[in-house]
Amino acid sequence: MILTARALKKTYGITPALAGADFEIAPGEVVAVMGPSGSGKSTLLHCIAGIIAPDEGTVEFDGRDLGSMSDVERSALRRSEFGFVFQFGQLVPELSCRENVALPLRLDGVARRVAEQRADALLEALEVGGVAKQRPGTVSGGEGQRVAVARALVTDPRVLFADEPTGALDSLNGERVMELLTAAARERNTAVVLVTHETRVAAYSDREVIVRDGRTRETVSS
Numbered sequence: 551m552i553l554t555a556r557a558l559k560k561t562y563g564i565t566p567a568l569a570g571a572d573f574e575i576a577p578g579e580v581v582a583v584m585g586p587s588g589s590g591k592s593t594l595l596h597c598i599a600g601i602i603a604p605d606e607g608t609v610e611f612d613g614r615d616l617g618s619m620s621d622v623e624r625s626a627l628r629r630s631e632f633g634f635v636f637q638f639g640q641l642v643p644e645l646s647c648r649e650n651v652a653l654p655l656r657l658d659g660v661a662r663r664v665a666e667q668r669a670d671a672l673l674e675a676l677e678v679g680g681v682a683k684q685r686p687g688t689v690s691g692g693e694g695q696r697v698a699v700a701r702a703l704v705t706d707p708r709v710l711f712a713d714e715p716t717g718a719l720d721s722l723n724g725e726r727v728m729e730l731l732t733a734a735a736r737e738r739n740t741a742v743v744l745v746t747h748e749t750r751v752a753a754y755s756d757r758e759v760i761v762r763d764g765r766t767r768e769t770v771s772s
């Protein structure tokens with residue numbers, strides 16, 4: 551397993567969000583996290599991605615306990631090992647799509663030419679090479695999400711966290727994004743944690759984890 555969480559508990563004031571949730575994912579695996587609104591999916595995702603600390607329980611990435619790391623170590627781990635895709639609003643509007651994808655590498659000190667070559671290769675893989683020079687505001691929703699996926703994968707993360715990545719798209723574009731996202735992740739042996747409430751999107755996973763009242767339950771994907 552690349553990521554393992556055990557017996558996570560988290561309460562906001564008196565609202566229980568997680569009440570003993572377990573999670574694990576192997577390298578290259580695609581796991582869908584499903585469940586009704588308010589069941590604790592986002593809280594689970596934020597805990598296993600090291601964004602918020604659980605009140606109880608443990609999260610281990612590649613055998614390293616996130617709870618024993620400093621904030622600086624955890625954010626360095628997030629930057630180098632994790633990628634994130636959300637529903638929308640994640641691309642920088644003033645930059646071209648190519649510059650957006652290259653940005654995480656540029657922030658790591660990679661030379662512009664090298665970063666942009668890698669950005670272009672990923673944009674091609676996600677079949678949006680044609681929008682490289684355009685700004686995000688001028689591309690379609692489906693194209694924008696594919697650019698966001700390219701940006702999340704450009705650092706070659708071990709785990710990609712995708713929270714309702716197709717939530718703002720129609721079903722045809724959503725399925726295209728999921729096909730390309732899972733193909734690109736599998737090619738890199740990147741594990742994908744996919745939070746979704748759509749069964750059509752979850753169908754791209756190897757396995758489903760159902761969250762209900764802050765607890766997790768496994769089901770076998772059909």
Ligand code: ADP
Nearest residue numbers: 562565566567586587588589590591592593594
């Ligand atoms: P989901 O993603 O399945 O909709 P969440 O993890 O967002 O579920 O929420 C689980 C529960 O925790 C809900 O009752 C929600 O209202 C509550 N909650 C989530 N985040 C916060 C927060 N920052 N402050 C207070 N309550 C929160």
Ligand code: ADP
Nearest residue numbers: 562565586587588589590591592593713714745
């Ligand atoms: P999602 O659509 O992912 O389930 P939510 O609507 O549950 O998201 O939450 C959106 C944001 O608001 C999250 O950052 C969550 O932590 C926060 N939040 C959710 N419920 C509450 C709450 N009851 N009080 C304060 N913040 C909340």
